Amino acid sequence: MLEKLSRRALTAVAALAFAAGCAGNSSPVTPGSSMFQPSLRQAGPANRVIPGPAVAGSIVVPVVPHRTSLPHGWPAKRLGKPILFVADLTNSVIELYNPVKPNPSPEGSITNGISTPAGVATDRSGTLYVANLGSSTVTEYLAGQSSPNLTISSGLSGPYGIAVDSKGNVFASNLNNNTVVGYAAGQTSPFESIDFSSLGQPVGIGVDGLDNVWVACDSTNAVFEIPAGSSTPQNANLSSLAGPIGISFGKKDVFYVSNFSTSNVEIYQYGSTSPSGTITSGISGPTLNGFAREGHFWQSNQNVNAVGYRTAQTTPYSTITGLGDPLGIALWPAI
Secondary structure, three states: OEEOOOOOOOOHHHHHHHHOOOOOOOOOOOOOOHHHOOOOOEEOOOEEEEOOOOOOOOEEEEOOOOOOOOOEEOOHHHOOOOEEEEEEOOOOEEEEEOOOOOOOOOOEEEOOOOOOEEEEEEOOOOOEEEEEOOOOEEEEEOOOOOOOOEEEOOOOOOEEEEEEOOOOOEEEEEOOOOEEEEEOOOOOOOOEEEEOOOOOOEEEEEEOOOOOEEEEEHHHOEEEEEOOOOOOOEEOOOOOOOOEEEEEEOHHHOEEEEEOOOOEEEEEOOOOOOOOEEEOOOOOOEEEEEEOOOOOEEEEEOOOEEEEEOOOOOOOOEEEOOOOOEEEEEEEOOO
């Protein structure tokens, strides 16, 4: 049997490979921390191991994904109303929830075209984008549809984070080759591929109100900004980062960064490099996250749950349980 690496394990090889890439930021993750304890869980013959973020560790998923028993597709009562999408990586399903109701139960699901889903994103029209780690694809679903309208495979190799800008351009991070790729709206071939090998492993992606693309690199404790129209990442020099994975933007471009290594979410005002607040309540191994238009913030906790916070609050008002491994978070209406 293959021994499953701890999802919170970062190998010494990865740490050394990426440590040199970060300049002007907090020190990189180093061997000897609690992240290096091996897991006692095993990957049995009915499972397979696929790459994961450096800090969060490898991913073990069933060879034959579980098919959810939830109602298939978008629930009719959610059409035109707020909706929360949560990617369940283990069960290869996107589950749909009412984000306004505290502690909601799922009301629908999408499985067609889904294969070990990681990041999810929505645009202003309600189109859903899913980064599929298992098939190295991005699938696109028009609002209300549960079958993909478009499938992208060119330029993808272990896609994890995903975001879309105001023009409909789609950006994804690749775990297998440490690149960030961009696709013009409706296109299946990338117009750019940005090499992050010297900067760290790109994981979560966010887009601000000016269409600048922001990328979290967990292996080097850094967040980079790619200005709109540019292909050159610039270190944002944010402080208080420790294995950052998720990054998302809310109203007035306040942005939240999840730190896997310290189990918190740091809050930054646009233009500032130091956090103005920190969320710890309800946070445990945080990965990807997302904002709703009204300002509610949602955070996934690896292997645990997804938690929601009202505007400017640091204590969750809503907790979603029963997921195999919640990962990607997206809401509509989008910011």
